[in-house]
Amino acid sequence: MIQKHHDEIDIQMLFFKQDLDRWFEEAEFIQFEIRFFNGIFISDLISKLQTDFYSTQEHNANLLDFELKHRALIKELNHLNYKTEGIKECDDLQCENYYLNDINKFKTKIELHFSNYRDLKKELMTYLNSGLQKFI
Template sequence: MISNIQEHHSEEEIETIRLQNEVRQWKLELDFVAQEIEFYLDIFNSSLIKRTKVNRVDSEYLFDQFQDLREINHNILKTCQKFLPRLDEMNECDDIQCDHAFINAHIVLRKKIEKHLKEVRNIKYSAFCFLKDGIEKFLD
């Protein structure tokens, strides 16, 4: 698996390298998101939440949202891990249809990841606002 483009690489090899690098970047981002999700789950499951004057129903809802995100994130990460080695097969393609199949699969995965990351941001923002409000009430 090559990560740097060299002068001797063909256009097909360059495209494969580019796609592999993008998938590697997604994996790094999804790994970090997994850590963030665990952090929020720990917070919402902690005694800290019980001590603040927050709405318990909202707290449980956010906890459930992060549990769902954890499962989705795990599944997408597994998909990336399976897809990355398959990109080496792209260099073996003999026709444009084969190339397009890999590129289309990559685009579908990209859209799935982008949608997931948008959802992660939205739920993290809700959690941030919820926690900020709870802390402010606690300090008053």
């Protein structure tokens, strides 16, 4: 909660901490969903859906590629969380701006990553749903 004594930097850091919590939560849930989709792609269920083998392989490869990117981003997120603790030691605006610029660059990067994941998930669900429609 914003207090009367908070300056602009304090307020930005409060919002950053909220973003950070949300990013960790979202990243964890994406990892859970990736495991779920991986399980489907390596199970016998995929062959029962009568899907195209090459399309299945392509979707699975896209998922695995995204998973590698996701793991790298989680490492960056953990590093940023640790690194930004240094803002507490700043004595001047230049130092604070250094951290805030890093935070803003990462925010753009992670929001794009989440958007890319939503697009990938939509493709995977559409593909799997087309196989499921054959059973209805």
